[in-house]
Amino acid sequence: MNKRSEYISLSRDQTCSIAEEMAAGAATGDIYCLSGELGCGKTVFAKGFGKGLGVRAEITSPTFTIVNAYEASAQRLPFYHFDAYRIERLEAMDDTGYEEYFYGGGVCLIEWAERIQEIIPPGAVWIRIEKDFSQPEDFRRIISGGETF
Ligand SMILES: Nc1ncnc2c1ncn2[C@@H]1O[C@H](COP(=O)(O)OP(=O)(O)OP(=O)(O)O)[C@@H](O)[C@H]1O
Ligand SMILES: [Mg+2]
Numbered sequence: 001m002n003k004r005s006e007y008i009s010l011s012r013d014q015t016c017s018i019a020e021e022m023a024a025g026a027a028t029g030d031i032y033c034l035s036g037e038l039g040c041g042k043t044v045f046a047k048g049f050g051k052g053l054g055v056r057a058e059i060t061s062p063t064f065t066i067v068n069a070y071e072a073s074a075q076r077l078p079f080y081h082f083d084a085y086r087i088e089r090l091e092a093m094d095d096t097g098y099e100e101y102f103y104g105g106g107v108c109l110i111e112w113a114e115r116i117q118e119i120i121p122p123g124a125v126w127i128r129i130e131k132d133f134s135q136p137e138d139f140r141r142i143i144s145g146g147e148t149f
Pocket of ligand 2: 042043044061083111
């Protein structure tokens with residue numbers, strides 16, 4: 001699954017669809033790490049990804065809460081959506097109870113994962129979203145399958 005792939009997205013909807021497709025291949029215990037600058041589309045990606053896992057609730061940014069947990073009911077697997085943007089020190093992650101999510105029975109997706117890379121388990125899938133200023137404003141390059149950000 002950690003094969004390197006590159007996708008081009010030209011709209012918010014395309015990013016959602018790419019993420020939705022990627023979620024179809026997700027399995028228990030998988031950790032997806034998203035990196036990329038402010039506003040590049042990490043939360044958009046998370047929305048599509050959650051949809052792909054069958055989450056029915058609206059997926060919103062967990063910036064202030066660090067993690068939003070969508071436990072399995074109708075959906076295929078529990079979905080744990082993190083945003084590490086506000087993590088200043090690694091110890092602050094302990095308060096989130098992250099280990100139960102990382103090593104639980106669901107799928108984790110972590111925005112700003114590069115900020116907490118010390119605690120990311122080996123085998124996580126890194127996904128980088130890049131803008132390209134030589135391209136139209138909504139252009140994004142989505143590179144998945146690297147070993148780190
Ligand atoms: N191809 C695209 N893919 C995703 N989002 C796009 C694309 N083109 C334009 N956008 C816009 O870029 C913005 C992405 O916002 P989003 O909140 O997903 O970014 P983010 O990476 O999560 O930011 P933050 O670092 O603040 O969490 C949205 O306003 C979205 O409509
Ligand atoms: Mg975000």
